[in-house]
Every structure is written in structure tokens, then in C-alpha cells.
Amino acid sequence: MATSVRRTTLTLPAAPVGPDNPLPALRPLDEVHRVDDRTRATLPTDMARQVAYAPLRSVLPVRLRDGYGRDRAPAALDAIVLENDRLRATVLPGLGGRVHSLVHKPADRELLYRNPVFQPADFALNGAWFSGGIEWNIGATGHTTLSCSPLHAARVPAPDAADGGAMVRLWEWERLRDLPFQVDLWLPADSAFLYVGVRIRNLHHLPAPVYWWSNIAVPEDEHTRVLAPADEAWHFGYARTLSKVPVPEWDGADRTYPLRGAYPADYFYEVPDGARRWIASLDADGGGLVQTSTDLLRGRKLFVWGAGPGGRRWQQWLTEPGTGGYAEIQAGLARTQLEHIPLEAGEEFAWLEAYGPLTADPAAVHGADWAAARRETETRLEAALPRAAVDAAYAAWRPYADAEPAERLATGSGWGALEIERGGFQLPGTPFDPDTLGEEQEPWRRLLRTGALPDWEPGPSRADPGASVVAPAWRDLLEAAPSTAAAEYHLGVAQWHAGDRAQAERSWERSLRCAETPWTLRCLAVADTASGHPARAAERLLRAVRLLLASPAAPEPETPPVLETAGAGQGAARRAGAGQGATWQEGAGQGAARRAGAGQGAALSVAAPPVAADPLALETAEAALGREAILALLAADRADDARAVLDALRPAIRARGRFRLLRAQVLLAQGDALAARAVFDEGFEVCDLREGDEALSDTWYAIVERLATGTEDPLTEEARARTHADHPLPAHYEFRMRPA
Secondary structure (H helix, E strand, O other): OOOEEEEEEEEEEEOOOOOOOOOOOOOOOOOOOOOOHHHHOOOOHHHHHHHOOOOOOOOOOOOOEOOOOOOOEEEEEEEEEEEOOOEEEEEEOOOOOEEEEEEEHHHOEEOOOOOOOEOOEEEEOOEEEOOOOEEEEEOOOOEOOOOOOOOEEEEEEOOOHHHOOEEEEEEEEEOOOOEEEEEEEEOOOOOOOEEEEEEEEOOOOOOEEEOEEEEEEEEOOOOOEEEOOOOEEEEEEOOOEEEEEEOOEEOOEEOOOOOOOOOOEEEEEOOOOOOOEEEEEEOOOOEEEEEEEOOOOOEEEEEEOOOOHHHHHHHHHOOOOOOOOEEEEEEEOOOOOOOOEEEOOOOEEEEEEEEEEEEOOHHHHOOOOHHHHHHHHHHHHHHHOOHHHHHHHHHHHHHHOOOOOOEEEEOOOOHHHHHHHHHOOOOOOOOOOHHHOOOOOHHHHHHHHHOOOOOOOOOHHHOOOOOOOOOHHHHHHHHHOOOOHHHHHHHHHHHHHOOOHHHHHHHHHHHHHHOOOHHHHHHHHHHHHHOOOHHHHHHHHHHHHHHHHOOOOOOOOOOOOEEOOOOOOOOOOOOOOOOOOOOEEOEOOEOOEEOOOOOOOOEEOOOOOOOOOOHHHHHHHHHHHHHHHHHHHHHOOOHHHHHHHHHHOOHHHHOOHHHHHHHHHHHHHOOOHHHHHHHHHHOOOOOOOEOOOOHHHHHHHHHHHHHHHOOOOOOOHHHHHHHHHHOOOOHHHOOOOOOO
16 A cells, blocks of 8 residues: 555543643753763763763753643544554654554554553653653753644655655754754655654754654563663663663673663663664564664663562553553664753754564574674664665655645644744744744744733733743843833843843842732742752742732632741741641731741732632642742741641642642651651652652651651661661552662
């Protein structure tokens, strides 16, 4: 059959991604793939230089996505299917262009790990991510911020267009590095391999740091073996160490079998210069998936969850019961994912990948002779898809990379169109049409046209300050714009992103003088924390929460809140008695709260906005600000105030697993370890638990240690070990990715 491209829908049990977090992502990344200076000094010079090159300080201007839950219901997802006689590929343009499925039709075999559900989890740089399929990671070390975002998609002519061939083009404007990229997928009529052409363009006047890793989830069992043309690999564990190890045997086990290790780990293969770039995952019978590429895509990696309880728990967390496990084989521009590569001004990176089935002799694949296993696999790959054929396919694709779309299949964001309007860029093949511009971009279009950023409206701004832009050109425009609360706020965000913290704080202070808002108070609280002033940060966040809860869209509290203003050096709310949290007291229609200045106790009235904010947006903002305020108050040793904030939040927020964990932490800080233990015993799930986050285990063991001693006095190492052994972390809270 001729290759076909068609739109369809895929119905899966899905948890909604939910609304974005309205607070700008000012804080440093908690990305686990980092090494310290001492480790970096041991690396090869070129690797060390690229590890140190342009790491992100935050994910600005992208917003965090932490509004998802774990309640799944059948949902219809937009899909695009490419199909010929041998392969059927299913792509999800609304979810980062993920290749959800790749079926080898003659064998009726799924080549990828196909997740039967859509369940977001906190693995992407900005939060929401899901497992399975082939993902396109661009931007910076980690899973792309576009993991759960729509991409533009269109049908375009393929190199075999004369025979009716068509490609599916995916493209978007990557906002972390301000770089447009495209991914072209096509199936020649008689091919058993899916071809993928990738291009990243730097339209700017300076070099740009580039990161790319194609991430392929493959099924795993005890017989799965991953093969690549390497005798050494760089091992990265979640203890944040990077060291060279032999392949396949290391530390008493053959690490090319994903289940022969206890903990999650990365193995970045040291592929020799001149060697063909490929990686394969093969089963007990020698069959499975192979990925290969042109030479620019030099890196190859194996990620394993390991056979230990933490890795198994994560695998269960990401799907539904009864689903088999998976490993990840990956291909990238650098040797490791800790590195970024400079792309010169006005230049582009482009390469071609190929994905398809492979069958090799199982005796050789699983034999003790690693060189023979690799040789057998590469020989079968060369027979199925010669290296020269990949180079020829790349050459055939290049003239079509600029081909204009023939039919739009899906629509991405409006951010690319905004940048085209600002910069006047010409991007053949990847149009960012003006009709994709939306509400998020409108204030910035007005800034472009009039030189003034629209100020916040009194009502909606109570729930969302609007998305920021931070590139130097936008910062220049903001600096020249008339001073308003919104303009100064967004200018401060852009200055913070640029590393100019002093100017950012000045801009936020000017915003406060224009209008006191929760958003600017929170930004200043982040700055206070960064400069070593946790008490002032806590006070500002407390004030921000009070402002937000003064909105007429906020729900009525279950009991009248009362706020007692404490004296200097004391918490703003006192313990109200057994079984109760601290209470808040308000005057009629006004919050009797202190201004955010250090040590001040004067009351400040809060005028209600004339327009009510959207209730869902307000709940999202309340959860985001409430969480940060509680953590800041705990850090400032103000547990009673943290309890008061928690109790003031609406019931739907307090019932979330994240806030159940916060309640346990607050109770522990208040000295009630027994009540904190009861929260764990009742059970909860932290839907947005971050990869590598050990808050669950840390809180659990802090509770059991306190119960063991009855005081805050530290335990001896022997007593601590005994207490931990007597009170092990319950299995459903076990997400640790490194040895305890």
C-alpha cells in the first residue's frame, strides 16, 4: 500500500493536565542531572566545558504545570497516523508530538512501550510529563517543557512526493532557548523504518546553547538486553555522580540488562569517533527495536529504573496495575545529558534518525562475548538499513525541510507567532501564523504596537498575573514602557531571568507602589529567600495569601477566620488550643494584616476588587501561594502561622495529597508527631511528587524518630538505624531513587 497520513482520535484513560501554575518560575531548577565542581574537574576537557555551558537558572518564561491529579477517565486524544505495508506510527500532536505507538505490521508487534493510560507526573522541566513512546526533548537537561503541550502539525511533501509520499511535520518555538525546531516524520512506501528529520535553527545574533535527546521507551523484562557500539559508558546515579564504567560488566552485574541493578541510573555510552550511531533493545528471541541516525546525533544512552522498590514504585505510579515495565534508550547531540552544545548565530543543526524492527541471533545477542553480541546486532542492522541508506535519506530530506505545509493537522501555541511579529524572522517550512495568537500573547502585542503594556484589570489579575516574556528584546521594551503595576512586575521577572536581581527587586518594589498584589509580594519573597532573609520572605508570603483570600471569588470559610497580630519576633497567629490550628481575625470586609516590611505590625486595609476572578483560576492561585507560604513559614520556625494558612485554604485544596503531606510536616513542627503519623496512616498520594524528591521518606523518618525519643533531641546513629528498621517506610510511599 502507498503510505497514508490520516487524522484520528485515540481514547485512553487520562488524568487532565489541569491549569498552569500562575506564579513565575523564579526558583532554581531542582533537576537531578547536575554534578559539583569537583566531579566536573575529573571529566574530559570538552565534556567539562559543555557541562558548564549555559545551565538554566530557572525555566522562565515557561510556566510550571502542577495542576494535574490522578483521577483518570476516558478521553479522546487527537492523533495522526502514518502507515504503509510494514509500519504504523501513531503521533499525539497535542502532547509534545509524542510517537505513542510504532507497530511492525507483518509481526503484529508493538516496538515501543505503549502506556495504556495518560498519567502526568512531575518529571518534565516544568512539571507534567508522561511515560511511553518516543519523545523529543529540547531546551535543557531534562524532559522538555513541551511534554504535555500542543505542537503545530501539518502534512508536507516527502522526498518521494512524486509517488504520493507525504510527511508529518511537527514544529514549535522552544521558549527556554528561544529556538524554533521541527520534526519531520515519514514512511517511504516500502520501508520498514520510520524516518525522522530534525532541524533546530538559531535566528539570533549570538550563539545559543542547544540540548536534544530523543527518548524511546521500550518494553523490558528479565531477558531484555540493550546494545550499543561501546565498551565504556558514563554512569550517572541519583547520588549525582558521573564516572566512566566498563560495558557490559560493572560492579558485579551485566548492566546492559535493565533489571540487573537495584536503583535508577543512566548509562551514556562512549561511542567511538567514526563508529555508526545506533542503539537497540532486543528480547530473549533477539527481536526488538533499533534506532540509528546520521553522525551529528552522537550520543546514546540507556536509562533503567532498576529492580529495587523505588524504581518499581515509580513504574507503577506512571501507569495502571498489570502493565509491564519499561526502560529508555536515547540518542542525543552530546555524549551525556548534562551537556549543552553551542549553535552559532544564524546557523542550524539538522540530522536524520530511523526507527524500525530488528531481529538477530539470540545466542549471539545474549552470549558472554560482548564484542560478538554487538557485531551480530550491527551486522543485522546493516543488512536491514545500510548506513549509506541513512545518509542518502538525509540528503533526500534536506531539500524538503523548507517545504511549505500543504494541510494543517494541529495547532500549537501562539508564542512563535509573537516572536515572528516582533523580530520579522523568515522561517521557510515552519510558519507561525498570526491566527495562532491568543489571549496570552495579546498584552505583548499591545506592548509591541503601542509601547505600553496593559495594566492589570482589578478582578482577573487577582487570580493570574499573566504569562511573562523574558528575552532581551522584550526586556528592552518593558524598560521603555510606562510604569504600571503590571509593567514593573513583568520587567522584574525579565531582569531576574537575566541575573540582575538588584534591578528586579527595584522593579517589584515600584510595582508594589503602584498596587499591592500577591504576585509582586511573592516575587519579593523569593528574592528575600535567595538573599538569606527567610523571616522576611515568610512575612511577605503570608501577606500575599491574605490578599488573595480577600478576593470576593474566594469561598466562604467553614468557620469565621480570626487573625491575632503577634508581637515582634512572634508568629502572627497563636495556637488556638487542642485540636485546632491558629486562627485569623479580620475586620468587617477587611484583612487586618501586617504589611510585608520586616518587623512592622500596622494594619492595612485591602479593598475588594470590583470584578470577581475566575473561581478555578483563583483556586489554582490559592494552592500555589498557599503551598509556598506554608513552606516559608515552616522554614522561618513559624509553625503556628503555617497551620493557620493551611486551615484557611479551601477544603478541596486541603484534601490534596501535597497538602496532606504539608499537614504532617506542620504537625511535626508543632510538636504533635502522633497526629503527623496519623496523617500517613490515613494514606495520601502526592500527585506532583518530583523525580528524586525524598520529602515523603524524610518526613516519615522524622516522625518516627520524634516518636521514638519524645523530644527534638537527635538520635545516635545506632538508635536511628534501629528506629528506621523497626518502622520501615510503607511501600506506597517508597519513591527513593538512590540507596537510603
